[in-house]
Amino acid sequence: EDEDVRTLSVAFVRVVWAANVTSAFCVGLVIHLFADLAVWLNVHSDWHGAMLALMRVVIVLTYVAMHKLAFWHYRFSANLVAHFSCMGGLLFLCLATTGWGLFAGLLGLGFFMGFTYFAGLYYITSGAHDRRKGLASGIHEATFGLGMTFGAVAGGFLGVKLGHRAPYAMGMAVVGLSVALQCWIFLRYVSPVSRLVKSRKSVQE
Numbered sequence: 001e002d003e004d005v006r007t008l009s010v011a012f013v014r015v016v017w018a019a020n021v022t023s024a025f026c027v028g029l030v031i032h033l034f035a036d037l038a039v040w041l042n043v044h045s046d047w048h049g050a051m052l053a054l055m056r057v058v059i060v061l062t063y064v065a066m067h068k069l070a071f072w073h074y075r076f077s078a079n080l081v082a083h084f085s086c087m088g089g090l091l092f093l094c095l096a097t098t099g100w101g102l103f104a105g106l107l108g109l110g111f112f113m114g115f116t117y118f119a120g121l122y123y124i125t126s127g128a129h130d131r132r133k134g135l136a137s138g139i140h141e142a143t144f145g146l147g148m149t150f151g152a153v154a155g156g157f158l159g160v161k162l163g164h165r166a167p168y169a170m171g172m173a174v175v176g177l178s179v180a181l182q183c184w185i186f187l188r189y190v191s192p193v194s195r196l197v198k199s200r201k202s203v204q205e
């Protein structure tokens with residue numbers, strides 16, 4: 001049973017790494033570009049830090065909930081819900097005209113960021129052998145750094161060229177492409193492993 005869990009976790013890591021790049025891409029947009037949008041909408045600067053701090057609270061609460069609950073383990077549907085939450089948050093940032101609209105958008109992004117990061121750590125620790133956990137964790141962090149760098153650079157360039165909301169519209173497109181890629185990864189790598197593990201369990205029973 002332990003080997004089945006490890007095999008399934010290794011398969012899901014492929015999905016999570018793609019999700020983690022996407023999550024970090026969105027983090028890059030928010031951390032480096034959010035203040036520009038908020039100032040443009042005449043949201044007082046005192047609220048900028050508070051809204052970003054509350055987004056961090058949502059991320060931490062997501063960690064706690066995922067640690068306590070197990071229904072999301074090995075469920076691709078839970079991963080999709082997190083991505084759609086992000087797309088909804090980015091849509092709010094594209095359309096918001098008040099600070100409350102921006103805050104609602106950041107809540108959606110916070111849940112997405114918390115989910116993908118914690119899921120990545122879970123599948124790495126449950127899937128990698130002890131001697132390879134360091135390497136797997138390093139790749140996990142590298143995907144985060146890669147996504148954040150591209151998010152900041154591409155978002156900043158697009159914001160200068162096309163306006164304050166353009167980076168978040170681009171973010172929605174990136175999330176959509178990432179969902180398509182992850183669906184392919186799931187069908188190509190995860191689904192066959194999942195069927196194999198289920199068949200083994202049925203034989204053992």
